[in-house]
Amino acid sequence: MPTIYIDNVPYEVTAGKNLLEACLSLGKDLPYFCWHPAMGSVGACRQCAVKIFKDEADTKGRLIMSCMEPVRDNLRLSIEEPEAKEFREHVIEWLMTNHPHDCAVCDEGGSCHLQDMTVMTGHSYRRFQFKKRTYQNQYLGPFLNHEMNRCIQCYRCVRYYKDYAGGKDLDVFGAHNHVYFGRAEDGVLESEFSGNLAEVCPTGVFTDKTLKQHYTRKWDLTMAPSVCHHCSLGCNITAGERYGSLRQITNRYNGEVNGYFLCDRGRFGYEFVNGPARIRKALVRTKLPEAVSREEALQEVTTQLKTARVIGIGSPRASLESNFALKALVGEDNFHSGVSDTDYDMVNMSLKILQSTPARTFSLREVEKADAVFILGEDLINTAPRLGLAVRQSGRQQPLETVMQASIPYWQDAAARELVQEQHGPLFMATLTATKLDEIATATLHASPDTIARLGFAVANLISAGSPEVTHLSEEEQALAEQIAQALVKAKKPLIISGCSTGSEAVLEAAANLTAALHAQNPETGLVLTLPECNSMGLAMLGGHRLDSAFAAIHNGYAEAVIILENNLHRCADKAEVDRFLGKAKQVIVLDHLHHATTEKAHVLLPAGAFSEADGTLVNNEGRAQRFYQVYPTAEDIQESWRWLAQIGQALHVPLMSQWENIDDVNRALMEVEPKFRSLEALAPPAGFRISGQKIPRETHRFSGRTAMFAHHNVSEAKPPQDPDSPLSFTMEGYRGQPPSPITPFFWAPGWNSMQSVNKYQDEVGGHLRYGDPGIRLIEPGQDGLNRYYHDVPEDFQPLKDHLFVLPLPHIFGSEELSSFSPGIAERAPKPYVALNPRDAQTFGLEAGEILSFTLNHQTFRLPVKLYPELSPGTAGVPRGLQDVPFFEVPAWAIILKPEPAWKNQPHTIS
Amino acid sequence: MFSILRSMGLTFLHAFHKRDTIQYPEEKAKLSTRWRGRIVLTRDPDMGERCVGCYLCAAACPVDCISLQSTEDENGRRYPDFFRINFSRCIFCGFCEEACPTYAIQLIPDFEMAEYNRQNLVYEKEDLLIDGQGKYPGYNYYKVAGMAIGGKDKGEGINENPPVNVKSLLP
Amino acid sequence: MEESTSHYLLIIGGVLFGLLNVAAGLIWVERRMLALWQDRYGPNRAGPFGLFIVLADTLKLFFKEDWIPPLADKVVFVIAPAIVLVTVLLGFVVVPFAPGIVVADLNIGLLFFLAMSSMGAYSIILGGWASNNKYALLGAMRGAAQMISYEVFMGLALMGVVLLTGTFNMTTIVEAQRDLWFFIPQFLGFVIFFIAGVAETHRLPFDIPESESELVAGFHSEYSGMKFGMFFIGEYLGITLISCMVVTLYFGGWLGPGFLPPLVWFAIKVFAFISLFILLRASLPRPRYDQLMEYGWKILLPLSLVNLLVTAAIVLLQTES
Incomplete structure (x- = not known):
């Protein structure tokens, strides 16, 4: 552990960190903007300046940005040095030249990083006499409010949105002191993690729009630690109330689970609590x-x-x-x-696997550290969104190796990304249809659950002969299986992800076999299974x-x-x-x-x-x-x-x-x-x-x-x-x-x-919470000591004439029951539809938007068609759990009804 | 002994002094303009509500007797949905006035607000709002704040440049 | 006999009625006079000159909750305020208001007065003790010490007058002042008696048993309603009694030029002294308890002894010659 001297007091700090992290971990108050513990340093805001000195005799020192300087043994720095303090005060003063006189009507006020930092540096009087720059705002959808005037150009929003969360539609435009953070045009922010911008933005450019509708300052909220109820991951949240209604959900850091970020369903799905559908009296x-x-x-x-x-x-x-x-x-x-029967079987199967598998179930923090991931069947962004975000980070693990080899600290974000470019670690996806994670995947397979399961079994068989062999594999599938097996075996911390959303036990079995096979070779192997509901487990x-x-x-x-x-x-x-x-x-x-x-x-x-x-x-x-x-x-x-x-x-x-x-x-x-x-x-x-x-x-x-x-x-x-x-x-x-x-x-x-x-x-910035992260794990690996392979490899999927195999397609907004009662989520939820492969659509003579009639478990459905080229022929996708679609057990075979002209001009109703 | 007699004598002489008592209510005391009495909510020169519902008065209040809910009109102008002062708790310290960034809340030289029923000391917005600017004439918060509201778009405020043309690369 | 009984009853009734009215009226008088000396108005709202405040106050006292502390000695607690009222009223028995207007012209009148004023100490002690309250008990102890101490000089101061007249009978004492009011030959005696009187009625500046800034309300901290009222009335009656005694013993009682009836002269003189009591309250601060005791034992006692000695010597000389 290196020792650094802060204002002549020696401290032991963790090696490999930067000075800003070290100072903050020691409890020092050092202002910063552009640095974020989850996103590293870029040295853009010049706010965290400190003085460092060559040795004890050096009294002059030099100003450096603490977020860009690695910790070295015997490093001497000063936070309190007058010149450094003056520098930081000046930086704030410059940032404030264009900051509007808005705090009274700004939703960030009272929980504003810019306010805190301004007070911390001591800047209190505006000397700048000239006019303030202004911007037009954009409409960004039901979740976020945009007020560009307040921007201090720290670039955190785009770094988070694009680099961290993989969003495409938020960017920086313009030049010199006219840079603009927003979309190319007004419109809903596409990312499922856009809500975090409200917390990432150090000031009030992006604020929680649902909060704005019943605005309350942070200091007025009655708050309690809570756990998100909108998916099975159990992200930690802080819920705030005022005047008897729930006002806001904010992220509650948990080093093992959600870290710094939440998904939009978790953050904005709370409004059902205040809704008209509530039962208030017996x-x-x-x-x-x-x-x-x-x-x-x-x-x-x-x-x-x-x-x-x-x-x-x-x-x-x-x-x-x-x-x-x-x-x-x-x-x-x-x-x-x-x-439902499917969920019952799937969840019990998952529980059985988790109890018997020798591998560890990864927490989200461990997922982020995994360096090869194979996802079987799950559309993570829609079933367990925060896990999807974690998988995105795991894709950076292998490229970061090259960064380390180039002697660049991992937190040197700009340099690291420059070196990494578009490289991603091995991520293999076998899903029902295209998902948002496909873009970073090394290879993808879009197929029916059985085909996915066969791929899983095939990979497991390649890794360990104990797992059953898969017969009649196509050549591409065989090649893909080999590629996946190689990558997984090579990885230091391989991870298998599967879950209940396909409704196919074979997929789970394949995942279990794979995990067991891998674990026999690499005890660092992890398994994550997603479940349908918050307390399914x-x-x-x-x-x-x-x-x-x-x-x-x-x-x-x-x-x-x-x-x-x-x-x-x-x-x-x-x-x-x-x-x-x-x-x-x-x-x-x-x-x-x-x-x-x-x-x-x-x-x-x-x-x-x-x-x-x-x-x-x-x-x-x-x-x-x-x-x-x-x-x-x-x-x-x-x-x-x-x-x-x-x-x-x-x-x-x-x-x-x-x-x-x-x-x-x-x-x-x-x-x-x-x-x-x-x-x-x-x-x-x-x-x-x-x-x-x-x-x-x-x-x-x-x-x-x-x-x-x-x-x-x-x-x-x-x-x-x-x-x-x-x-x-x-x-x-x-x-x-x-x-x-x-x-x-x-x-x-x-x-x-x-x-x-x-x-x-936190015991260390970005680490675990002091006194330990909350939560107790009830299942530890290999509890009942059983580690057997499943032997029922399914036959490959065969389309049936005049039938479609209906698969559930989860949606982050709309599939979960409670959140869909919240107006913001309901606005983002899809209208009922049936997804078809264009080839099938052609067979039935249907175009996008036309109505497909089919019966499923004795119920008749009439749904407008959407064309999904990635959906495998012979299958159809129906959104899972939408409010106005009646329940039906999926996956199941649907009988296609002949289009009846009489129904054609009817409104899109479902019986 | 003599000093005791002297002070008694001096006290006795006060019998012939003028009395200091002001015969309130027949005779009213002269209150200074900075007297901290009844609290009002004022309007800006355009007769819009000055209060923007920022909650600073409520936070500053040492007896927590102010409670409000901010809301927004269709043009983005903030105003209090309700604004309640419990005068039975108010200590007339004036912190709310000091905290107010928009000169909306003001303490005025009026203290005649006694009630037989304590419940009547709970003042709602309609009891507090006056049709005037109070002690600080001429100030209009929204003219100097960066927000766009009805009748004032971005860049139309005092000391503001017109909105940036993002597509221009000219300096 | 018939006539004399009704005559006595008339006098008794008249005195009692007059005294109670005076005591009640003093509520108003004291406040108005204090206000006068403090450049205020005092009670001036209820009725002409605020006179009805007397009624309002009395009514208020009657309607206040008559509360007895749960841990108090209930019997003693109730009796204590009655004692002060009764003893003070009994003290008036010997006061000659005018020729013939005296309830009982006892030949030991002065002794009777001293006896009664000593009894007053009981009400303070018992009231304070029965309240079962630390402040009340402290007040009571101070009161007892103070009253017992000052009674000594009070009695000694009076002896001068007794020596001069050779009698304890009040009427005779007044008659003896036809030529010269005793405050001239007995000036020192008068001063000591007056000071002792103030202490005896525990009026400001000697209100040490009450001293509200230290002991809440001293011995009557726990009293409310009409029980407090009795202490209250007792205090005002005490002021009146001491004023009556001063007038009777040193200022010629009812004597005065003939253009006013004797009773009026008496009343005027008494009122002057009551005003003096109030002026004292308006102008002097309360001494410390130890200062009070020191003042009594180290200054007033020697002085009163000297006064007695000198008076006795002069009287002896006069009779010798």
């Missing part, structure tokens, strides 16, 4: 249209359940606690997973029967009542079947936070808390359990599902549930009943946790309006609401230091109001 069908109180609803449920035999249907988007509470209430035999680990058996239980009279937990059954089984089931059940009790087709049929509807109104635990795709916390006290009768269920259980005298008062009690019972969750103990501090006898405040010390915000209801302030479930308080009073990482409600440090304050919460 409803009892016999007492409609009046809502009933919490007590009346509980009374009603208990009377209904006292005499009836009851089954429960869990949910992959409800917390572990809620699912467990339901399981405890109805008993293990009567607990069913509320997922947790639900699968809890166990539960198929949905079918729930239907059967009602139909054959085994049970009369059903409790449905946060689940729209119409999204996981055929409409007709679900309606028959709900019609037959004498009592249907539904707990959920959004109105949907299933809640319409409920006899009793209990309002559950959405993620921002509940405490709970999610288990992500790598088996990492993460706790999310209630952000604000719930209005009206909303409470967590597990709390409803615990109250029902207590009314029905279920022994296990008799003592359940808060989430810790539920978790304790869970750990006792299901030993595989034992390590949850260490997940987060218990509700009784205090620092110096104090809770952790969810509100900043600057929180305003306490005595006025509810004064119009009653001028006497009510007692602040209590939180029995966590060591967090709903007030601004409490411990002001850094809390343990799982319960850090927001990032803030003196002088650092912006997101960049996260530097102060």
